[in-house]
Amino acid sequence: MDEKKKKSKAAPIAGANDRVCEHLSFAAKEAFKRLRTNLMLKVPEGDRCHIVGVTSAQPSEGKSTIALNLSYSLAELGKKVLLLDADMRRPSIHLKARIERTPGLADLLGDSNSITACVRKYQSSKNETVFDILPGGNIPPNPSELLNSRRMATLLKTLRSAYDFIIIDLPPVGAVIDAISVSKNTDGMIVVLRENHCPIGVFKDCVAQIQEANVPILGFVINGALEGSGKKYGYGSGYSSYKSYGGYYGNYYGS
Numbered sequence: 034m035d036e037k038k039k040k041s042k043a044a045p046i047a048g049a050n051d052r053v054c055e056h057l058s059f060a061a062k063e064a065f066k067r068l069r070t071n072l073m074l075k076v077p078e079g080d081r082c083h084i085v086g087v088t089s090a091q092p093s094e095g096k097s098t099i100a101l102n103l104s105y106s107l108a109e110l111g112k113k114v115l116l117l118d119a120d121m122r123r124p125s126i127h128l129k130a131r132i133e134r135t136p137g138l139a140d141l142l143g144d145s146n147s148i149t150a151c152v153r154k155y156q157s158s159k160n161e162t163v164f165d166i167l168p169g170g171n172i173p174p175n176p177s178e179l180l181n182s183r184r185m186a187t188l189l190k191t192l193r194s195a196y197d198f199i200i201i202d203l204p205p206v207g208a209v210i211d212a213i214s215v216s217k218n219t220d221g222m223i224v225v226l227r228e229n230h231c232p233i234g235v236f237k238d239c240v241a242q243i244q245e246a247n248v249p250i251l252g253f254v255i256n257g258a259l260e261g262s263g264k265k266y267g268y269g270s271g272y273s274s275y276k277s278y279g280g281y282y283g284n285y286y287g288s
């Protein structure tokens with residue numbers, strides 16, 4: 034490999050993904066608009082802020098990508114949105130949105146950092162769509178304790194008064210209790226399932242855990258589903274398809 038090629042390969046920020054928000058294809062943007070519409074139909078109307086968690090059974094199913102693009106899509110409508118990165122073990126929103134990771138949620142919960150010091154803005158390239166992001170912060174030794182703390186519940190109560198939507202990017206439900214702990218402070222959950230990624234039994238366990246915690250499931254996103262693949266997972270109704278694009282942002286099932 035020559036020097037020029039080496040340089041261009043090293044240029045992007047590690048893990049950063051340009052294919053988010055305004056950089057998505059038309060078809061992917063449409064898919065997120067449909068997800069936004071379906072979500073707005075599920076939550077009660079009125080002035081109240083809606084706190085929505087995004088989770089999945091396993092890592093890498095597309096939670097953070099979907100949480101970020103859903104936030105953008107809601108902000109495009111003029112909604113006041115906060116995207117909160119609560120995947121403290123593997124925070125990634127800062128990479129996708131190209132903002133600083135610290136200080137963030139872990140620092141806010143762990144010591145005396147102020148909300149204003151930790152919240153940053155996502156600004157579209159044309160400065161049109163803006164929403165707030167509370168990134169993960171310094172990776173703490175005790176994420177479960179922080180996420181399950183009274184301080185976390187109080188923080189969400191405080192933030193509720195300032196936004197129309199708070200979208201929480203959660204860890205997978207799988208091995209640790211973090212996602213279920215936070216879900217109890219939400220109004221409901223969106224569960225992401227990546228096509229050909231998660232064994233159906235693992236997915237069903239994830240759904241069962243959320244249901245056992247008595248947290249409403251607002252809907253499912255099938256990420257990476259090929260349009261017309263005819264695959265259904267036996268959960269929910271109100272299926273709406275979308276037009277696929279190169280990378281595919283999936284179908285949404287209202288529960």
Ligand SMILES: Nc1ncnc2c1ncn2[C@@H]1O[C@H](COP(=O)(O)OP(=O)(O)O)[C@@H](O)[C@H]1O
Nearest residue numbers: 050092093094095096097098256257280281282
């Ligand atoms: N529909 C999709 N098409 C192509 N790549 C995707 C899609 N959804 C997610 N990805 C990529 O897969 C990786 C994992 O996605 P991410 O949103 O970080 O997953 P999670 O938050 O569930 O761990 C990222 O590199 C992301 O850019």
Ligand SMILES: [Mg+2]
Nearest residue numbers: 096097120125
């Ligand atoms: Mg993630």
